[in-house]
Amino acid sequence: MAENQSDAKPVETFESSLDELEKVVRELEGGDLPLERSLELFERGTALSDSCRKQLEAAETRVEMLIRKEGKLTAEPFRPEKP
Numbered sequence: 001m002a003e004n005q006s007d008a009k010p011v012e013t014f015e016s017s018l019d020e021l022e023k024v025v026r027e028l029e030g031g032d033l034p035l036e037r038s039l040e041l042f043e044r045g046t047a048l049s050d051s052c053r054k055q056l057e058a059a060e061t062r063v064e065m066l067i068r069k070e071g072k073l074t075a076e077p078f079r080p081e082k083p
Helices: 014-030 036-063
Strands: 067-069 072-074
Touching: 014 036
Parallel strands: none
Antiparallel strands: 067 072
């Protein structure tokens, strides 16, 4: 059975997450927001920050997995540890 496309949450790219995070920060820094809107923005900013951090950590791990084999660099597949 095919998954309903409208139910699937699209994975945000690092760049789009960072752009949105910058917008959230600018809006929060602008002040003059109702408490509820401030809380919504803070929650969204926290989620975006976590997403960016995880993507950066994954990229760092991939870079670290480059190893020297037979005089040249080759990449090994990234296999994250299961929690």
